[in-house]
Amino acid sequence: MSREYYRELGVRTVINAAGTYTMVGGSRMSEETLAAMAEAARSHVVLKELQSKVHERLASITRNEAAFVTNGAAAALHIAGASCIARRYGRPFASLSPEQIARSEIIIHRAHRNPYDWAVRLLNARIVEIGFPNTILPTVEDDLEYAVTENTAAIFYFFMPPGGWVAKGALSLEATLRVAARRGIPVVVDAAAQLPPTENLWRITGEGADICVFSGGKDLRGPQASGLMVGKKEIFEWIARTAFPTYGVGRMFKVGREEIVGLLSAVEQYVAMDSEARLRWAEERIAGAVREFEGNGNVSVQRVYPNEAGQPFPQMLFRFVVPGCAEEALRLLREGDPSIFTMAADGQSVFVNPMTLRDDEIGVVLSRMREIGRVLAEKGVRE
Ligand SMILES: *Cc1c(COP(=O)(O)O)cnc(C)c1O
Numbered sequence: 001m002s003r004e005y006y007r008e009l010g011v012r013t014v015i016n017a018a019g020t021y022t023m024v025g026g027s028r029m030s031e032e033t034l035a036a037m038a039e040a041a042r043s044h045v046v047l048k049e050l051q052s053k054v055h056e057r058l059a060s061i062t063r064n065e066a067a068f069v070t071n072g073a074a075a076a077l078h079i080a081g082a083s084c085i086a087r088r089y090g091r092p093f094a095s096l097s098p099e100q101i102a103r104s105e106i107i108i109h110r111a112h113r114n115p116y117d118w119a120v121r122l123l124n125a126r127i128v129e130i131g132f133p134n135t136i137l138p139t140v141e142d143d144l145e146y147a148v149t150e151n152t153a154a155i156f157y158f159f160m161p162p163g164g165w166v167a168k169g170a171l172s173l174e175a176t177l178r179v180a181a182r183r184g185i186p187v188v189v190d191a192a193a194q195l196p197p198t199e200n201l202w203r204i205t206g207e208g209a210d211i212c213v214f215s216g217g218k219d220l221r222g223p224q225a226s227g228l229m230v231g232k233k234e235i236f237e238w239i240a241r242t243a244f245p246t247y248g249v250g251r252m253f254k255v256g257r258e259e260i261v262g263l264l265s266a267v268e269q270y271v272a273m274d275s276e277a278r279l280r281w282a283e284e285r286i287a288g289a290v291r292e293f294e295g296n297g298n299v300s301v302q303r304v305y306p307n308e309a310g311q312p313f314p315q316m317l318f319r320f321v322v323p324g325c326a327e328e329a330l331r332l333l334r335e336g337d338p339s340i341f342t343m344a345a346d347g348q349s350v351f352v353n354p355m356t357l358r359d360d361e362i363g364v365v366l367s368r369m370r371e372i373g374r375v376l377a378e379k380g381v382r383e
Helices: 005-009 031-041 047-061 073-089 098-103 115-121 141-147 173-183 200-206 233-242 257-272 275-292 326-335 359-382
Strands: 014-016 066-070 105-109 126-130 152-158 187-190 211-215 227-231 299-304 315-320 339-341 344-346 349-352
Touching: 014 359, 031 257, 047 066, 047 227, 047 257, 066 073, 066 233, 066 257, 073 115, 073 152, 073 187, 073 211, 073 227, 073 233, 105 115, 115 126, 115 152, 126 141, 141 173, 152 173, 173 187, 200 211, 200 227, 211 233, 227 233, 275 299, 275 315, 275 359, 299 359, 315 326, 315 359, 326 339, 326 344, 326 349, 326 359, 339 359, 349 359
Parallel strands: 014 339, 105 126, 105 152, 152 187, 187 211
Antiparallel strands: 066 227, 211 227, 299 315, 315 349, 344 349
Protein backbone atom coordinates (compact mmCIF):
# COMPACT_ATOMS: atom_id res chain seq x y z
CA MET A 1 0.00 0.00 0.00
CA SER A 2 1.45 3.34 -1.03
CA ARG A 3 1.60 5.99 1.70
CA GLU A 4 2.89 8.73 -0.60
CA TYR A 5 5.41 9.83 1.98
CA TYR A 6 6.71 12.76 -0.04
CA ARG A 7 3.24 14.29 -0.19
CA GLU A 8 2.55 13.48 3.47
CA LEU A 9 5.81 15.10 4.55
CA GLY A 10 5.37 18.10 2.30
CA VAL A 11 8.53 17.30 0.35
CA ARG A 12 8.19 18.38 -3.29
CA THR A 13 9.29 16.02 -6.03
CA VAL A 14 11.55 17.67 -8.58
CA ILE A 15 12.23 17.03 -12.25
CA ASN A 16 15.96 16.38 -12.43
CA ALA A 17 17.29 18.22 -15.48
CA ALA A 18 20.84 18.42 -14.12
CA GLY A 19 22.14 14.89 -14.67
CA THR A 20 23.18 12.34 -12.07
CA TYR A 21 23.55 14.79 -9.17
CA THR A 22 23.51 12.98 -5.84
CA MET A 23 21.88 15.95 -4.10
CA VAL A 24 18.62 15.20 -5.94
CA GLY A 25 18.97 11.44 -5.78
CA GLY A 26 21.35 10.75 -8.67
CA SER A 27 19.33 8.57 -11.00
CA ARG A 28 16.12 6.55 -11.02
CA MET A 29 16.14 2.79 -10.70
CA SER A 30 14.18 0.83 -13.30
CA GLU A 31 11.05 -1.05 -12.27
CA GLU A 32 13.01 -4.25 -12.81
CA THR A 33 15.70 -3.14 -10.34
CA LEU A 34 13.09 -2.01 -7.78
CA ALA A 35 11.38 -5.39 -8.06
CA ALA A 36 14.71 -7.20 -7.61
CA MET A 37 15.39 -5.20 -4.43
CA ALA A 38 11.93 -5.81 -3.00
CA GLU A 39 12.28 -9.51 -3.66
CA ALA A 40 15.74 -9.62 -2.06
CA ALA A 41 14.37 -7.89 1.05
CA ARG A 42 11.74 -10.57 1.67
CA SER A 43 14.13 -13.42 2.51
CA HIS A 44 17.24 -13.92 4.58
CA VAL A 45 20.38 -15.24 2.95
CA VAL A 46 23.92 -15.84 4.16
CA LEU A 47 25.53 -12.60 3.09
CA LYS A 48 28.94 -14.00 2.20
CA GLU A 49 27.35 -16.59 -0.03
CA LEU A 50 25.26 -13.94 -1.79
CA GLN A 51 28.33 -11.70 -2.18
CA SER A 52 30.46 -14.42 -3.68
CA LYS A 53 27.81 -15.36 -6.27
CA VAL A 54 26.93 -11.76 -7.14
CA HIS A 55 30.56 -10.65 -7.32
CA GLU A 56 31.43 -13.53 -9.62
CA ARG A 57 28.55 -12.61 -11.92
CA LEU A 58 29.43 -8.89 -11.83
CA ALA A 59 33.05 -9.67 -12.65
CA SER A 60 31.97 -11.76 -15.61
CA ILE A 61 29.52 -9.23 -17.09
CA THR A 62 31.95 -6.34 -16.62
CA ARG A 63 34.80 -8.43 -18.12
CA ASN A 64 36.93 -8.20 -15.00
CA GLU A 65 38.72 -10.76 -12.85
CA ALA A 66 36.84 -9.63 -9.75
CA ALA A 67 34.11 -7.27 -8.52
CA PHE A 68 32.68 -6.07 -5.21
CA VAL A 69 29.51 -4.19 -4.23
CA THR A 70 29.86 -1.41 -1.65
CA ASN A 71 27.47 1.22 -0.32
CA GLY A 72 28.79 3.93 -2.64
CA ALA A 73 31.86 4.93 -4.62
CA ALA A 74 33.24 7.02 -1.74
CA ALA A 75 32.99 3.98 0.56
CA ALA A 76 34.72 1.94 -2.12
CA LEU A 77 37.65 4.39 -2.16
CA HIS A 78 38.10 4.00 1.59
CA ILE A 79 37.88 0.23 1.43
CA ALA A 80 40.29 0.19 -1.52
CA GLY A 81 42.83 2.25 0.44
CA ALA A 82 42.53 0.11 3.55
CA SER A 83 42.89 -3.04 1.44
CA CYS A 84 46.02 -1.74 -0.28
CA ILE A 85 47.60 -0.89 3.09
CA ALA A 86 46.69 -4.33 4.47
CA ARG A 87 48.11 -5.97 1.37
CA ARG A 88 51.43 -4.18 1.75
CA TYR A 89 51.83 -5.58 5.27
CA GLY A 90 50.34 -8.95 4.32
CA ARG A 91 48.00 -8.68 7.32
CA PRO A 92 44.34 -7.70 7.86
CA PHE A 93 43.84 -3.93 8.14
CA ALA A 94 42.23 -4.31 11.59
CA SER A 95 45.41 -5.94 12.91
CA LEU A 96 47.64 -2.99 12.03
CA SER A 97 48.82 -0.52 14.65
CA PRO A 98 48.10 3.22 14.17
CA GLU A 99 51.84 3.67 13.57
CA GLN A 100 51.89 1.10 10.80
CA ILE A 101 48.94 2.77 9.13
CA ALA A 102 50.42 6.26 9.57
CA ARG A 103 53.68 5.11 7.99
CA SER A 104 51.88 3.85 4.87
CA GLU A 105 51.87 6.23 1.95
CA ILE A 106 49.22 6.91 -0.66
CA ILE A 107 50.22 8.98 -3.67
CA ILE A 108 47.77 11.48 -5.20
CA HIS A 109 48.27 14.12 -7.89
CA ARG A 110 47.75 17.65 -6.53
CA ALA A 111 45.60 18.25 -9.61
CA HIS A 112 43.29 15.50 -8.34
CA ARG A 113 42.64 16.75 -4.82
CA ASN A 114 38.90 17.13 -4.29
CA PRO A 115 36.32 16.67 -1.51
CA TYR A 116 35.90 12.98 -2.35
CA ASP A 117 39.46 12.34 -1.21
CA TRP A 118 38.24 12.54 2.40
CA ALA A 119 37.57 8.85 1.85
CA VAL A 120 41.34 8.45 1.54
CA ARG A 121 42.37 11.04 4.14
CA LEU A 122 40.32 9.27 6.82
CA LEU A 123 42.52 6.20 6.50
CA ASN A 124 45.14 8.18 8.46
CA ALA A 125 47.89 7.04 6.16
CA ARG A 126 50.34 9.60 4.83
CA ILE A 127 49.11 11.32 1.67
CA VAL A 128 51.99 12.04 -0.65
CA GLU A 129 51.16 14.69 -3.23
CA ILE A 130 52.88 14.98 -6.58
CA GLY A 131 52.92 17.61 -9.33
CA PHE A 132 51.11 20.93 -9.50
CA PRO A 133 47.61 21.70 -10.72
CA ASN A 134 48.74 23.78 -13.68
CA THR A 135 49.84 23.59 -17.28
CA ILE A 136 53.21 25.35 -17.15
CA LEU A 137 54.90 22.56 -15.26
CA PRO A 138 52.88 19.40 -15.84
CA THR A 139 53.73 16.29 -13.83
CA VAL A 140 56.25 13.96 -15.45
CA GLU A 141 56.79 10.24 -14.88
CA ASP A 142 59.87 10.95 -12.74
CA ASP A 143 57.73 12.93 -10.26
CA LEU A 144 55.75 9.77 -9.61
CA GLU A 145 58.77 7.51 -9.76
CA TYR A 146 60.62 9.57 -7.09
CA ALA A 147 57.53 9.66 -4.84
CA VAL A 148 57.41 5.86 -4.58
CA THR A 149 59.09 4.55 -1.42
CA GLU A 150 59.14 1.26 0.46
CA ASN A 151 56.04 2.55 2.32
CA THR A 152 53.93 3.28 -0.74
CA ALA A 153 50.68 1.32 -0.49
CA ALA A 154 48.77 2.70 -3.47
CA ILE A 155 48.41 5.41 -6.06
CA PHE A 156 44.98 7.03 -6.27
CA TYR A 157 43.87 8.39 -9.62
CA PHE A 158 40.76 10.50 -10.28
CA PHE A 159 39.75 9.61 -13.80
CA MET A 160 37.85 12.40 -15.48
CA PRO A 161 38.64 15.13 -17.97
CA PRO A 162 40.12 18.28 -16.38
CA GLY A 163 37.50 20.91 -15.73
CA GLY A 164 35.17 19.27 -13.24
CA TRP A 165 36.65 17.94 -10.03
CA VAL A 166 40.16 17.74 -11.43
CA ALA A 167 42.60 20.35 -12.64
CA LYS A 168 45.11 20.20 -15.47
CA GLY A 169 48.64 19.07 -14.84
CA ALA A 170 48.36 15.42 -13.72
CA LEU A 171 50.07 12.53 -15.48
CA SER A 172 47.85 10.64 -17.90
CA LEU A 173 46.33 7.44 -16.56
CA GLU A 174 48.45 5.53 -19.06
CA ALA A 175 51.72 7.03 -17.76
CA THR A 176 50.61 6.54 -14.15
CA LEU A 177 49.90 2.88 -14.81
CA ARG A 178 53.26 2.49 -16.54
CA VAL A 179 55.20 3.79 -13.53
CA ALA A 180 53.01 1.83 -11.10
CA ALA A 181 53.62 -1.39 -13.02
CA ARG A 182 57.39 -0.77 -12.97
CA ARG A 183 57.31 -0.29 -9.19
CA GLY A 184 54.66 -2.92 -8.39
CA ILE A 185 52.26 -0.43 -6.75
CA PRO A 186 48.49 -0.90 -7.05
CA VAL A 187 46.53 1.90 -8.76
CA VAL A 188 43.04 2.75 -7.52
CA VAL A 189 40.95 4.70 -10.02
CA ASP A 190 37.96 6.81 -9.02
CA ALA A 191 35.71 6.72 -12.09
CA ALA A 192 32.55 7.24 -10.03
CA ALA A 193 30.78 9.35 -12.63
CA GLN A 194 32.58 8.11 -15.76
CA LEU A 195 29.71 6.09 -17.19
CA PRO A 196 28.81 6.40 -20.03
CA PRO A 197 30.68 5.05 -21.92
CA THR A 198 29.82 1.51 -20.82
CA GLU A 199 33.28 0.32 -21.93
CA ASN A 200 34.81 2.12 -18.95
CA LEU A 201 33.56 -0.83 -16.90
CA TRP A 202 36.38 -2.91 -18.42
CA ARG A 203 38.66 -0.46 -20.26
CA ILE A 204 40.31 1.20 -17.24
CA THR A 205 41.15 -2.08 -15.53
CA GLY A 206 42.00 -3.55 -18.93
CA GLU A 207 44.69 -0.88 -19.27
CA GLY A 208 46.16 -2.03 -15.96
CA ALA A 209 44.36 -0.34 -13.05
CA ASP A 210 44.09 -2.73 -10.10
CA ILE A 211 40.83 -1.32 -8.75
CA CYS A 212 38.31 0.88 -10.54
CA VAL A 213 35.40 2.41 -8.66
CA PHE A 214 31.98 3.43 -10.02
CA SER A 215 28.98 4.94 -8.28
CA GLY A 216 25.94 2.65 -8.39
CA GLY A 217 23.59 5.59 -7.97
CA LYS A 218 24.67 7.62 -10.99
CA ASP A 219 24.23 6.49 -14.59
CA LEU A 220 24.25 2.79 -13.64
CA ARG A 221 20.80 3.48 -12.15
CA GLY A 222 21.40 1.11 -9.26
CA PRO A 223 20.47 1.79 -5.63
CA GLN A 224 21.57 5.28 -4.49
CA ALA A 225 23.59 3.77 -1.67
CA SER A 226 25.60 1.41 -3.85
CA GLY A 227 29.00 1.40 -5.46
CA LEU A 228 30.83 -0.98 -7.75
CA MET A 229 34.48 -1.94 -7.54
CA VAL A 230 36.05 -3.98 -10.33
CA GLY A 231 39.58 -5.17 -10.94
CA LYS A 232 42.26 -7.73 -10.28
CA LYS A 233 41.66 -10.89 -8.30
CA GLU A 234 44.72 -10.59 -6.08
CA ILE A 235 43.77 -7.24 -4.56
CA PHE A 236 40.09 -8.21 -4.32
CA GLU A 237 41.04 -10.98 -1.92
CA TRP A 238 42.23 -8.19 0.37
CA ILE A 239 39.04 -6.25 -0.29
CA ALA A 240 36.91 -9.20 0.81
CA ARG A 241 38.95 -9.36 4.03
CA THR A 242 38.46 -5.62 4.66
CA ALA A 243 34.94 -4.76 3.47
CA PHE A 244 31.56 -5.58 5.02
CA PRO A 245 30.62 -7.99 6.61
CA THR A 246 34.13 -8.19 8.07
CA TYR A 247 34.43 -6.51 11.46
CA GLY A 248 36.71 -3.49 11.45
CA VAL A 249 36.53 -0.57 9.01
CA GLY A 250 34.32 -2.57 6.67
CA ARG A 251 31.56 -2.62 9.26
CA MET A 252 30.97 1.12 8.78
CA PHE A 253 30.17 0.47 5.16
CA LYS A 254 27.28 -1.91 5.56
CA VAL A 255 25.69 -2.98 2.33
CA GLY A 256 22.37 -4.79 2.39
CA ARG A 257 21.24 -7.75 0.32
CA GLU A 258 18.81 -5.34 -1.35
CA GLU A 259 21.66 -3.15 -2.63
CA ILE A 260 23.75 -6.16 -3.62
CA VAL A 261 20.95 -7.67 -5.71
CA GLY A 262 19.73 -4.25 -6.89
CA LEU A 263 23.15 -3.27 -8.23
CA LEU A 264 23.55 -6.63 -9.96
CA SER A 265 20.21 -6.12 -11.69
CA ALA A 266 21.13 -2.54 -12.68
CA VAL A 267 24.53 -3.51 -14.09
CA GLU A 268 22.98 -6.36 -16.09
CA GLN A 269 20.55 -3.89 -17.64
CA TYR A 270 23.31 -1.33 -18.20
CA VAL A 271 25.57 -3.61 -20.18
CA ALA A 272 22.61 -4.91 -22.20
CA MET A 273 21.37 -1.39 -22.99
CA ASP A 274 21.50 -0.12 -26.58
CA SER A 275 23.81 2.88 -25.98
CA GLU A 276 23.65 3.95 -29.63
CA ALA A 277 19.86 4.17 -29.50
CA ARG A 278 20.03 6.12 -26.25
CA LEU A 279 22.51 8.55 -27.76
CA ARG A 280 20.32 8.95 -30.86
CA TRP A 281 17.32 9.65 -28.62
CA ALA A 282 19.24 12.38 -26.78
CA GLU A 283 20.55 13.93 -30.02
CA GLU A 284 17.02 14.02 -31.47
CA ARG A 285 15.59 15.69 -28.37
CA ILE A 286 18.39 18.24 -28.34
CA ALA A 287 18.07 18.99 -32.06
CA GLY A 288 14.31 19.36 -31.51
CA ALA A 289 14.90 21.87 -28.70
CA VAL A 290 17.43 23.84 -30.77
CA ARG A 291 14.85 24.10 -33.60
CA GLU A 292 12.05 24.98 -31.23
CA PHE A 293 13.96 27.94 -29.77
CA GLU A 294 15.25 29.28 -33.06
CA GLY A 295 14.05 32.87 -33.35
CA ASN A 296 13.20 33.08 -29.64
CA GLY A 297 14.54 36.46 -28.60
CA ASN A 298 14.64 35.66 -24.88
CA VAL A 299 16.53 32.40 -24.65
CA SER A 300 18.52 30.27 -27.07
CA VAL A 301 19.48 26.58 -26.98
CA GLN A 302 22.82 25.15 -27.90
CA ARG A 303 24.12 21.57 -27.93
CA VAL A 304 27.06 20.95 -25.59
CA TYR A 305 29.33 17.93 -25.97
CA PRO A 306 30.76 16.26 -23.96
CA ASN A 307 28.66 17.14 -20.93
CA GLU A 308 30.06 18.95 -17.91
CA ALA A 309 30.93 15.67 -16.15
CA GLY A 310 33.11 14.89 -19.19
CA GLN A 311 30.87 12.04 -20.32
CA PRO A 312 30.56 11.46 -24.08
CA PHE A 313 26.90 12.42 -24.00
CA PRO A 314 25.33 15.62 -25.30
CA GLN A 315 23.36 18.11 -23.25
CA MET A 316 21.57 21.40 -23.79
CA LEU A 317 22.70 24.84 -22.76
CA PHE A 318 19.95 27.43 -22.35
CA ARG A 319 21.33 30.93 -22.68
CA PHE A 320 19.18 33.86 -21.59
CA VAL A 321 19.51 37.31 -23.15
CA VAL A 322 19.67 39.02 -19.77
CA PRO A 323 23.22 38.97 -18.34
CA GLY A 324 23.68 37.59 -14.82
CA CYS A 325 20.23 36.00 -14.59
CA ALA A 326 21.22 32.32 -14.26
CA GLU A 327 20.66 32.18 -10.48
CA GLU A 328 17.26 33.80 -10.89
CA ALA A 329 16.39 31.28 -13.63
CA LEU A 330 17.40 28.39 -11.34
CA ARG A 331 15.23 29.82 -8.58
CA LEU A 332 12.20 30.19 -10.88
CA LEU A 333 12.70 26.63 -12.11
CA ARG A 334 12.91 25.32 -8.55
CA GLU A 335 9.96 27.28 -7.21
CA GLY A 336 7.61 26.70 -10.14
CA ASP A 337 5.20 23.86 -10.60
CA PRO A 338 6.43 21.24 -11.25
CA SER A 339 9.72 22.04 -9.59
CA ILE A 340 12.72 21.64 -11.90
CA PHE A 341 16.27 21.21 -10.63
CA THR A 342 19.31 22.04 -12.73
CA MET A 343 22.67 23.81 -12.56
CA ALA A 344 24.11 27.04 -13.96
CA ALA A 345 26.78 26.83 -16.66
CA ASP A 346 27.81 30.46 -16.16
CA GLY A 347 26.12 33.69 -15.06
CA GLN A 348 23.76 33.68 -18.01
CA SER A 349 23.16 30.02 -18.90
CA VAL A 350 21.82 26.83 -17.39
CA PHE A 351 22.23 23.19 -18.41
CA VAL A 352 19.50 20.72 -19.28
CA ASN A 353 20.91 17.20 -19.28
CA PRO A 354 18.68 14.63 -21.00
CA MET A 355 20.41 11.75 -19.17
CA THR A 356 18.00 11.80 -16.23
CA LEU A 357 14.92 13.01 -18.11
CA ARG A 358 11.99 11.18 -19.62
CA ASP A 359 10.34 12.33 -22.84
CA ASP A 360 7.34 13.83 -21.04
CA GLU A 361 9.66 15.72 -18.67
CA ILE A 362 11.67 17.19 -21.54
CA GLY A 363 8.46 18.72 -22.89
CA VAL A 364 7.70 20.25 -19.49
CA VAL A 365 11.23 21.63 -19.12
CA LEU A 366 11.16 23.23 -22.59
CA SER A 367 7.87 25.01 -22.02
CA ARG A 368 9.04 26.29 -18.61
CA MET A 369 12.26 27.55 -20.18
CA ARG A 370 10.29 29.50 -22.75
CA GLU A 371 8.15 31.03 -20.03
CA ILE A 372 11.09 31.86 -17.75
CA GLY A 373 12.98 33.36 -20.70
CA ARG A 374 10.04 35.69 -21.27
CA VAL A 375 9.72 36.62 -17.58
CA LEU A 376 13.43 37.34 -17.26
CA ALA A 377 13.59 39.35 -20.49
CA GLU A 378 10.65 41.51 -19.37
CA LYS A 379 12.25 42.07 -15.98
CA GLY A 380 15.60 42.81 -17.59
CA VAL A 381 14.02 45.40 -19.84
CA ARG A 382 12.17 47.08 -16.93
CA GLU A 383 15.28 47.47 -14.79
C1 LIG B 1 29.90 10.89 -7.17
C2 LIG B 1 31.34 10.75 -6.97
C3 LIG B 1 31.85 10.00 -5.89
C4 LIG B 1 30.97 9.40 -4.82
O1 LIG B 1 30.10 8.44 -5.30
P1 LIG B 1 28.99 7.84 -4.31
O2 LIG B 1 28.54 6.59 -4.98
O3 LIG B 1 27.92 8.88 -4.22
O4 LIG B 1 29.64 7.58 -3.00
C5 LIG B 1 33.22 9.86 -5.78
N1 LIG B 1 34.06 10.42 -6.68
C6 LIG B 1 33.60 11.15 -7.72
C7 LIG B 1 34.58 11.73 -8.67
C8 LIG B 1 32.23 11.35 -7.91
O5 LIG B 1 31.80 12.06 -8.94
